[in-house]
Amino acid sequence: MFNKLMGVFSNDLAIDLGTANTLVYAKNKGIVCNEPSVVVMRQDNKKVVAVGAEAKRMLGKTPANIITIRPMKDGVIADFDAAGEMLKYFIKKAHNRKSFVSPRVIIGVPSKITLVEQRAVKEAAEQSGAREVYLIEETMAAAVGVGLPINEPYGNMIVDIGGGTTDVAVISMDGIVYSKAVKVGGDKMDEKIIVHVKENYNFMIGDRTAEQIKIEIGSAYDTGEEERIIDVNGRDLISGIPRTVTIREGEIRETLKEIVATIISSIKQALENTPPELAADIVDYGIVLAGGGALLRGIDSVIRQETKLPVVVPEDPLTAVVMGVGKMLEDFELLKRVAVNH
Ligand SMILES: Nc1ncnc2c1ncn2[C@@H]1O[C@H](COP(=O)(O)OP(=O)(O)OP(=O)(O)O)[C@@H](O)[C@H]1O
Ligand SMILES: [Mg+2]
CATH class of the missing domain: 3.30.420.40 (ATPase, nucleotide binding domain)
Incomplete structure (x- = not known):
């Protein structure tokens, strides 16, 4: 079966199907798609409204008949249909929306997932137009992606x-x-930040604001440098009125301590x-x-x-996995040695 993979097809893809972000690497091209793993659908007819970056902008802002879905949870598929729609969209995008071609696809998966979870990833990719699907452990891919000598003793x-x-x-x-x-991981950090702000300021912020706080002033270690602060918008839980509060680096570090531990x-x-x-x-x-x-x-x-x-x-730690899967796409011998199931 691997011999077929050596074929001359140039539309083959490597995918890091992540909980937060999905990245697609095309053979001979590099990373062609890097977007949040988010799908926005109509609730009644399940029609897709937006996928990726556009969908993430709608997070927490959709009316009742439109739902925002994050198809992946804890590294595995949580919503099969939405995951399929998302893959379909990204695969199409990777091919520049050109005439429909069914590529061979290599996907990174967490090392400890069950056979059922593996099958779900394969089927979602197949339903999205992939012709053959290979799975690679994400940690192995990340190691290859950052250039570690994985084949040595x-x-x-x-x-x-x-x-x-x-x-x-x-x-x-x-x-x-x-x-x-x-x-x-990052999601739990965001959740902790929401709870912290709610309990200490009687103030409600959304997921995106929590992530922004983490990225801009979050830290795991006190460097002794001047403390960073951020002003964020949200809703006062007592008055019910929107306002702004100032959040400090130190309190966020304290909030993230348990996760870091x-x-x-x-x-x-x-x-x-x-x-x-x-x-x-x-x-x-x-x-x-x-x-x-x-x-x-x-x-x-x-x-x-x-x-x-x-x-x-x-x-660039965010692209390590997809770069590793990409290297496997370009290097058949390597793929043969490390693929999960073949
Ligand atoms: N500068 C930053 N500081 C802290 N966290 C960050 C920063 N930049 C991105 N993140 C967080 O990293 C997470 C996304 O990382 P990544 O893309 O590696 O996850 P993923 O591969 O989608 O998830 P998983 O591997 O668990 O399926 C998000 O929670 C995001 O908020
Ligand atoms: Mg990942």
């Missing part, structure tokens, strides 16, 4: 902090030696469960971060402090 540790989950994996000789996923304890657990020779390699080469959560200010510092190991943040 070295222990590589990768920590992918995504929207829905944080995946920790130790990879050596093209295989996953240890992996663990915890259901914390969960991430660190899953890293420590991975280190404890890694065979000693591979753990020794991690001491030399360090822990490599990926995913949007790797951009949380100071997350590398706090992991370094807690593990006493070197921590590396790649230049």
